Amino acid sequence: MKEKLQEIQNKGVKEISSATDLKVLDEIRVKYLGKAGELTQILRGMKDVPPEERRVVGILANSVREKMEIALSEKLAELENAKLLADMEKEKIDITEPSTGIKRGALHPLTRFNNKFIDLCVEMGFTVIQTPEIETDYYNFEALNVPKNHPARDMQDSLYITDSILMRTHTSPAQVHAMETLKPPFKIVCPGRVYRNDDDSSHSPIFNQFEALVIDENVSLKDFMIMVKEMAVRLYGKDVKMRVRPAFFPFTEPSIEIDATCQMCQGKGCSLCKGTGFSEFFGGGIVNPRILEMSGVDSKKYSGFAFGPGIDRSVMVTNKIPNIKYLFRNDMRFLKQMR
Amino acid sequence: MKVSYKWLNDFVDLSDISVEVLAEKLTNSGFEVEEVIYQNRFLHDVYVGKITKIEKHPNADKLVVCQVDLKDRKVQIITSATNVFEGALVPVSLEGADLANGVKIKPTAMRGVSSDGMFCSGEELGIDENYIEGAGINGILILPKDFEVGQKIEDALMLNDVTFDINVTPNRPDCNSVVGIAREICAMFDKKFKNADISYKTVGGNVKDYVSVEVLTKNCPRYMASYIKNIKLERSPLWIRSRLNAVGIKPINNMVDITNYVLVEQGQPMHAFDYKYLDGHKIVVRQANENENIAVLNGNTYNLDKSVMVISDKDKPVVIAGVIGGTNSCINNDTKETVFECAVFDLKSVRLTAKKFGLRTDSSARYEKGVNINSPSTALKRALHLVCQLGCGEIVDGIIDIVNSDVTLEKSETLSLSYSRVCKILGVDIPKERVLKILNGLDIKSTIEGDVLRCVPPYIREDIKNENDIAEEVIRIYGYDVYNDVEGVAFENSATTIGQYEPRLVMENNFKNVLVDSGFYETLNYSLYSASACDKLLIPEGDERRKVIKIANPISEDLSTARTVMAHALLLDITYNLSVGNKDLRLFEIGKVYLPKSLPLTELPVENNRLSIAVCENGFDFFKLKGIVENILVLTSLEYKIERSSEPYLHSGVSADIIAKDGKKIGSFGKLHKLVLKNYDISQDVYYAELDCDYLVQLPEKKYETKEVSKYQAVERDIAVVVDEKVTNAELMSATKSSCGKIFYDVQLFDVYRNEALGENKKSMAYKITFMSDEKTLTGDEINVAVNKVLKSLEFRYGAKLR
DSSP states (O other), rough: OOOHHHHHHHHHHHHHOOOOHHHHHHHHHHHSSTTTTTHHHHHHGGGGGGGGHHHHHHHHHHHHHHHHHHHHHHHHHHHHHHHHHHHHHTTOOTTTSOOOOOOOOOOOHHHHHHHHHHHHHHHHEEEEEEEEOOHHHHTTTGGGGOTTGGGGSTTTTBSSSSEEEEOOOSSSHHHHHHHSSSSEEEEEEEEEEEEEEOBBBBBBBBEEEEEEEEETTTTTHHHHHHHHHHHHHHOOTTTTOOEEEHHHEEEEEEEEEEEEEEETTTTOOTTTTTTSSSSEEEEEEEEOHHHHHHHOOTTTTTTTEEEEHHHHHHHHOOOOSSOHHHHHHOOHHGGGGGG | OOOEHHHHHSSSOOOOOOOHHHHHHHTTTTTEEEEEEEEETTTTEEEEEEEEEEEOOOTTOOEEEEEEEOOEEEEEEEEOOOOOOOTTTEEETTTTTTTTOOOOOOOEEEEEEOOOOOOOOHHHHTTTTTTTTTTTTSSOOOOOOOOTTTTTTHHTOOOOOOEEEEEEOOOOGSSSSEEEHHHHHHHHHHHOOOOOOOOOOOOOSOOTTTOEEEOOOOSEEEEHHHHHHSSOOOOOOOHEEEEEEEEHHOOOOOHHHHHHHHHHHSSSEEEEEGGGSSGEEEEEEEOOOTTTTBBBSSSOOOOOOOOOOOOOSSEEEEEETTEEEEEEOOOOOOOEEEEEEEEEHHHHHHHHHHHHHOOOHHHHHHHHHHHOEEEHHEEEEHHHHOOOOOOEEEEOOOEEEEEEOOOOOOOOOEEEEEEEHHHHHSSSOOOOOHHHHHHHHHEEEEEETTEEEEEEETTTTTTSHHHHHHHHHHHHOOOOGGGGGOOSTTTTTTTOOBBOHHHHHHHHHHHHHHHHHHOOOOOOOSEEOOTTTHHHHOTTTHHHHHHHOOSOOOOOOOGGGSSSSSHHHHHHHHHHHHHOOOOOOOEEEEEEEEEEEEEESSOOOOOEEEEEEEEEEETTOHHHHHHHHHHHHTTSOOOOOEOOOTTTEEEEEEEEEEEETTTTTTEEEEEOOHHHHHTOOOOSSOOEEEHHHHHHHOOOOOOOOOOOOSSOOOOEEEEEEEEEETTHHHHHHHHHHHGGGGEEEEEEEEEEOOOOOTTTTTEEEEEEEEEESSSSSOHHHHHHHHHHHHHHHHHHHOEEEEO
């Protein structure tokens, strides 16, 4: 009996280990462990075994069954895994075929730049505001110290609707609205469209600006410069260089023009920056106290600075856009490059 | 504004300041030098030579061989010019010369005879007959006999100056002059200003016996005149011509040149009349009469009106004031007596006149920027000094000076300011001594006692009023480069402010992100368009959007109207893109429409921000568009229903309006009307949607509140019913929902089927209904009861038959 069991075990385990597919393995299981299987037969014949041997044979028989079952399940797992691997091999595809589903579109480069700049301003404590594009002559000129006889107030340069209402020529009226409605200290930034009577290959009659205004006690040109430097670093990276030039704006005094490393050539000098390595970044300065007074801010107590970058040019430089007209042409071949 | 180095040197010693250093310093002090022009750039290696001998060329009939004396050497030049002669002084260009017409000189041999260089014409030297006699002819420039042989031509012709083209900012009209810039240079380099010589001799008499002046317009605050007789009209001396040439003014004759010289040097325009043509010997400054005419020096005749200020004699206009002189009274070859005009005209009046006639002269350019009321007195004396210096006329005693203004002449105000505030504005502590030195150097007489900074700006500096103005003067001379590498913390002594986004921009950015994720590209379009947009979009007469704001002075018809409809721009974008072969267009824009409260505009209009979406893509349909609109609206708390749209530009059968709970239309979406497509030359279907962002942003923020999910399993049942075409999905869904009772969870349309077998105008609608209870597992019976109720209800209300 013992020998027989041993023989079944040896033979069975050997057959199991040499099985190559699941069907064969199942046949082996039936052959030994099925209802009429060899081992099952022996276990059924246990009643014929003399009682004194029954225990020993029983233990042996169970051990044989256990070994065979383990061998079977191990082999089963092995064959199943092999089949999965084989299936996967069949599923192999050409991964260079194109993707499917909806392809993401893109924001306009101007929105991208605006968002980046707005984030920057908000982090620095500025509140974003919006003021009208159709403005009164008071907000657009008068309250900003642009005198009645200034050329900008001629029809030649601005788009008028009536004698006293026009398309704003800059975002600076936002300064006046802010000073009239907000209590200092405050910092505001106003992005928006502006309009000029100007349409040629390098000018767009509609373009975009930012207006930023800080009103507080003890605000100096130095604060302005430190802040602008920080903005330049965040927009253009820490290697950016700055250059300050005197300038003139009716609403600031002193007024300055700040150049930053030309982003087209990274300061090497190109046609855009006329070889100087610098291109215009911001114009601005300390708010003229006359303007503070006109808008009801106490110029003895408060001072402030205002600045406004023209953003179309920065967008062009940042994205290496060859022509300003691209910004409003909405050609898909251009827009797709912004993905 | 052009000034020259030598001219500046008359007023400030530049001997230790190079051209390059000067240009950089000017730029850094607020006077941007846009260009530096070396007058001698085409004149190197050209000398004054004397032709000592002319012989025929042995091998060429048309050439001669000249021996030329250059003082320290002799050269041989071959020329074909016929106006050369032995003893003539001529410009000789030698090896290395690079002439104005692009010719580069190198020694050569012509038909076997060597030539060391070339004789030059005026053109080759970049000058013309106005500059020197003989420069305009088609031949060699024969130089005056008194020129020094061997001298560099640039020195002999006084073409050795350097011109700076400076951008003078509008706040500094006083610097549109050589003296103005020279004063600035004095301050920049701590130098002393050398005053112009304004002394002159007179020959007795009284100007008032010769000419009378009357000012009849408020546009002329000051008018000065003087009278000069026995004029010797001729070319100006070379030094005057050289100065004028350097700043781009054509020399004409001594009298006219003197007025131009003063214009550039003092920034004060002048005019010289031929006395004998001033009828009645009278000068009247007045506004022109309607339909008066004047022929002026540029050869044109202009028809005048009341807006134009003129100088007239007894009867007729003789000058368009401040702009250009008339031909009827100008200096000409037989002028014997002249009247010099030196006046101030209102800048706006001059600008509008110059613009009206498209005439921008050196004179009008100065007046447009503003000429100080004190300016004429020095300028006129300077002109008279030059008359004496040149010995070209006899000055009669007296100057006519009419002041037609309330302004007190030569009055300077004393400003009492705070020194510490100046430093505080700059954020830089500049020592008191330095501040005083800078200000006094700028001729702003200043003292400091304690913190009190007393300043007396010169009367020409009308721009200086407060600490900010003084701060700018100080820092631009001190140097803005202190800020180049500025470091530290901003707002150290100021309050902290908390930044805030603008809610609408935030919401719009969220919308934009949904659209970009759905394959859309953002566009930007002009917010001004053609008045025909409403016609193309079939907007009917009487529609509010027909009330448009028109630009009074539009650039073109295409930019003449503030838009009231968004769709026009995107449709033009689609037309454009299709025309260049771009396909599958998913575009959007967030922009404004401008809705007047009344017309003509008396108050500012409503600026309504709107999202506009357009799709032109194969396989796109209404329901895809609807899904996109829903994905946007789900970001808001808007509760809405949709109705068939009444938008005139949408397809009436395939479009919907979005209606808020308060009944307001928030937007529309659907297929474009086929006539509209035709108007835009688009031959494919376009789907379009528009939403009112301003309405959406004022809604309360969307709240996300959740409920417990049921512990019990949901059960699904499918039903399909056949109904008339006119029955809508919304009706069937709503009836289904209401007839299921408490155990209703969800219903979804999953199939719509049409077939002849169903009958004419019939469709089959298949729904998946989901039932669920929060309290128990539903039994089959309960569900059957509910489904039956649904079917009965659908049949009762809409004649639906179970399929």
